[in-house]
Amino acid sequence: DPTSFQMSLSPSLYEAELTITQTYRLRPTEQMITLQHTSVFRQGRNRWLYAPPRPSFWGEERQISGAYLTTFYPTRDETEALALHEFVDRYVAIYCEQTNGRCSDSLNLTLRLETDPSTLPDIFNIYLATFWTTTRYQSIELPTLSLVGLPTDEASREALFGHYAAYVLAGINRRLVIDGRLGQEPFDRVLFNQQLAALGLPTYLPQEPVTILNTADVPMFETLGEYESLWSVASLPLEESYSLRAAQLVTFLQSVAPETDPLAIQRRLAAGSFTRWLEEVTGQTRPELERMWLRYMLEQDPAQTPLDTSQLPDQLIKLLCTVGDRTALVTYSPHKDRWQPAQTLAPTSRFDHIFHALPDDQGYMLETRPHTDSDLWSMMLVRSAVDQIIFQPDTHPQPLSYAGLAHPNGRDLLLQTNNEAFGFTEFRLLDLENCDKDSCELSPLDGLPVWSPTGEQVILVGFDGLHLSTAVDSEQQRIGRGYAPFWVDENTYGFLRTTRPGTQSGVLAAEVDMVLGELDTGKKVVRTAGQLLAQLPAPALPSFQIQLATASPAQGMVYLVGHTLETNAYHLLAYDPQTETTAVRYTFDHPPAQPSFSPNSRWLSLTTLPKSNQSDNSFITLHLIDLRRDRAYQWTISLPPEIDPSTWQPDWSADSRWLVLNGREYLHLVQPTIGREWRTIHDYESCHSAQWLTP
Template identity: 30%
Template sequence: MPAKFSWRTEEDADWDNEIITTPEPPQEPKPYAWKRILLIVVLLAGVGLVIYRQVGRQIEAATQNAEADVRSSLNLMYMAIETADPELFNSILSGRDPAWTVAEQAVFQANLVVDRSPLGLQIVPFKGLLPGTAVPPEAIQAVSLSPDLNTAEITVVHPYIFRDGPGITDTISLAQTFIYRRGNSRWLFSPPQPDFWGNFATFGGEYITVTYPLRDETLALRLANDLDKKLTELCQRFSLNCPDDFRVRLRLETDPATLAMLAEPEALHKGSLRLELPTPTLVGIPLDETGYELLYRGYATAVVSAAISTLLKWECCDHARFYQAFLDYHLSELGLKVWPVTHADYQRLLNVGFQLPELTAFWHDSELTVVLQEKDWQIYTFVDFLIHRFPEVSPIKMMSEIRPQLSFFTWLADTIDPTRELGTGSDFMDNLDIELAQFAYAQSRQGAELPPVPLPEQDLLMVCSMRQETGRFSYLYQYDWRAEAWTQVYSLPSLLLLYPGPKDEGAIVQMIDFNEDVWQPFLWQGELLPIGGADETPLFTFGQTTPDGRFLVSYAPDTERQNFVPRLIDWTSCLQDNCQPASLPGQPIWSPDGQQVLYEDTLVFDSNLLELDKRFFLFGLTLQANHIWRAATGNEDALQEVGAGYAPVWVDNTHYAYIRFEPAANVTVGEEINVIPSGPAQQLVMASVVDDEPHVLVTLDELKASIPADVPQPAFLVMRYGVTHSAHPNQIFLVALSLSASHLYVFRVDVETEEVAFLFRAAFEPNHSMAFGPNGRFLVLTSSTRGLDNSEIEVPGQALMLYDTQTDKRHTFLLDTTFSTPSVLYDWSADGEWLVYRIDERVLGLMAPTHDFYQQLIRIDLGGVCGSLVWVSR
């Protein structure tokens, strides 16, 4: 400050010595002074305007930068949700309120930051995202910044799907609000200030008291009124007898921990009517009436579930899966959930050969689920059966009897059959199984689709047997499509086996009477016609015929009656009681045109492999190298030995293949070899009728090398047999067994290029069979369910597999039946359109796979044990 400056205040003034002077007369203003003043004012205004605009632009730029940074942090949060990355989520999470932070981390771990599945709302992923973004700009409804640009309120609109029935969905949107605050390096997802929510208020209804934050007052009051009405409906239905002091006390909480609790349904079943659920702003605000209705259903489902469990005094979580199924049924009756069971589920039940003991494992499950799991369909279908088959017992009664320490059998018997009309012990379960099958069949027929192509002009023939006091009786049944009924056409006090007849013109029936030592084949053509001579020699057949269907392969005992040896008989002569069988040197395999025949030197009951009606049956693991001969049909005296091996098969009319052991192994012909777990390797060879010189097509090492790396690799592999079809010229579909025969591997071998392609792997058990359908498109095989990636399978069982050679897809159908080779468990119609197969003792499956039709069912319920089934022409 300059030294000669004199600072004076009002308190320092010398008023007494003040000199009074006479003012001079005013001077006249100089010309144009006002113009200079006006110019100064204008200049100052311009400078101010410039400064104002600069400040405005700076504020606008700061706001835009802040909003961009907020959107960037929001995008990071959504990327963390999408990738389930907790570290990334924590990096944008505020730590100013530790309790809030822990709660949001729990919400993230439960995958409920934006997902609302526990409320029945499945989030729809955003579409049309730009690279590096997880939230589209149009989904962000609003970004509101505080005046100091340190706090942002963001509203994001999410689409959700609600499944309102099979194939029926509603789509809604919920607006969710997030608070962000400026941090040191980025904006952080943060808790709102207390004034964001406002004070709490209370609504009191007839059956409910709701406490809610004033921010959500409009929506909360509407929810409270609707919830009160739903509780009133609950108390008026289902004979629950709500007591006078029955009251639900619901608090709509602002704590995000209540969002995480939605993933823990056990919290609703603790016997308390004091509930805490997230307030609507935490869940999301609906944008329209449909959105409100679905949000209300979510709240009502939670409230009503807690009320029912409290009124029934259910102790969570004994037998939870069954309890939840009954609970969902009652919620569906109240219009809060969709009951998932349809006619298709009953058909599915029949398709998998379901039986009641399979539910025992589910009965002991004590885990409640937020979302219905795929494997729950069996439980829900069974509960639906109980509710509708036994209407005299109310569903709430069935539900109320689910108590701790009760066995599945005791609960069932005491609840639905207290008078034991269905029997006791195992009889009760067996009879209930029958009731379920009959009910399931009736339900499946109601929902069945119309066949895509006409049913064949053929009938089904099936044989069943039953033990009676006087011995075993067998029955032959015929199914009439038009009448949808089975008719018993024959019965005998003996064992009957059934095989397809030549070109479906009738069927071959083998009768075996062990008591009388009578073995007699018949031809069925509306009646049983005996096949064989008058010498009463035991005669046995599997129904093998020549390609033209004229001759039948049968087996008769040798002179010492030690073995059954093959013979060829003429149908026409035998039916006229003039059989003149011709002996065969071995097991015959005819060329497709019937002009050539291969013989494998093995006895039928010693072989582990049988070819019947162009299908192969495998029922053993041991192998042996057998002599293989070839001859022109009708010239069996001029046999030509072509080699030693097994499983000969024709590639076409002039080329054949078989499997042999590597020559270096020096395997003795006719000696049984157990190749599991180790043994001599094999080769697939092919020869021509021109010179019968074998040529190696593929070795065992080459088979192994063709198996992809993502397929379980067998420790040891053995070639077993191959099948061919005219629709696949120059190709052999080769089956190989893995270590201990636990699985089989199927390959396609091209005989021209000698290329090998791996097709698929399946579980294997003895009594396996495989064959092409008539048109060659589908390969059918029986296998085990062991190792199948199928959530429906709880216990290993049997399966029918259908492989589509055109699409490389497989369809697996579960069976509950016993394979007894060589029973014919599946058969194609003559036109190649329809495949029938036995699911279990109660139902058959019928499919037209060319037309993607897999759901026709045929009820059996004939009693006893049913075996083979075949098509027969009318």
């Protein structure tokens, strides 16, 4: 509603002028201004009609010239027009000085204050600002002040004049800085907006902290390369999301090079490429900037709260990293958030390295694998700085590799080697308590061992089936042909077997059954997929093809992973051998792999490859199921190129409370009991194989 109004009638009573004083809120600054409007009405046949003013209302056109600006205005607005001219000319002079001489001495800018109402929308849209160029002068047209409203106080005058000045400077910026350049419009808007803010003129984008720029709707991109489309694509629409994206990147560049002003950054947009622009603005190389961006993005993440180090285990994290052309063994201290000096290893061009912590986290295995036969392999067992044993070809002709498995007693490690003569894998046991300073005793095995919970029983997986033994060197009993053996408890074992071809929804598929056996009775029970489905509460799954199996002696449960063809979904079933009941515990969209338990058996982890990333294997999703509380969590990380996602597993701390996930750029510390994740960035080209170790 108007705050006041006045009305005057012509002597003929045919025409009336209504002067209204109105308060407005200017956006985006939200500043309140008061303007006075004069409207003309004329009598119609039945009522008063709003009408355009007569030419005499405006008076003749006049002009005034300044250092850079010539202003044409109607006589009616002379008082305010002269003040506006002085205001705008002063800011043009300031801006021309900032352009370091780009405004030539002969620059003649013309501001025409027009009485045509069609010019009204322009004043609040500086992105349309451009000078109409003739052979003699450059002209810009804006509505005269009476069309917009005459300011009634100094604060309103300053605010309104600021919009005129901003529009004129936008035209200068477009002509002298952008100068016909195509593309980069979102960056031009952000950077010119910052220039206006520095001059104290009205801005047209929100001047928010960078934490506001990183919103749920417009989150920061993971890499700088994802911003390149904003730089290279011409004529992007005036959408706020594009400006927010550009502001995210500009704010980052200004944090790297705080001495560089917005105008200088905008000028460099004329660089030949996105990478060249980044490097010219910051003085850093593109790879350096990518790493700095990751650290910067992590600092702006509102979910990245400080880590409570008192909750961390008294352990360190070791991992393999690439340093130049070599691999290095690096140590990270979570308590101090500190990366310790690296131990340099062999060149990456000639060797691959494999790193495993020992089962008790009291040492590690470090394997060196040559790319060609001209170099020698080695495997080093490290239990302390002075307790190191190296396995080499002079004592072991065939390369040895630690399988990452151990006897439940923790002292017998499972090693494997390739029998090149017969083309199969052989297994050895390394007894940690039967080592001298130079070597350890190795015992051959007849197959891959799967130990019972106490280790007193073992199932050996061999070429001719599965064999049961009370000790690896005692007489063996064949229990059948199958795969994926497991132990439910010390008396009950199980495995999977392929029986006969079958159909699932009309598709030919092999039938897979689960076999459960008891040592004390010798009894074996077969559970088909159909029987497992029949034990599910309604509504049951339409079908189920068993693919993976594992068991948790702590819960006495069997966990089966399988596929339902009708829904193209994958399910985790929990089977209780005591009650012979089945329940669906989890559903996956993609094929899961690598089921494993935490040291305390509370957590079951599985991995999947997101469908959109299965082609490059760069991402993997970890599914973590709390078997105690029947809850599930998941994390998706970018894997280092050295890691095979089909065999990747996370590493648990000794207390089973923390996971370390080694992503391509980050080290992820996960506390699954509260579903929280902390990330830290390393300064190496690439890192992998992060493991907890007890110092």
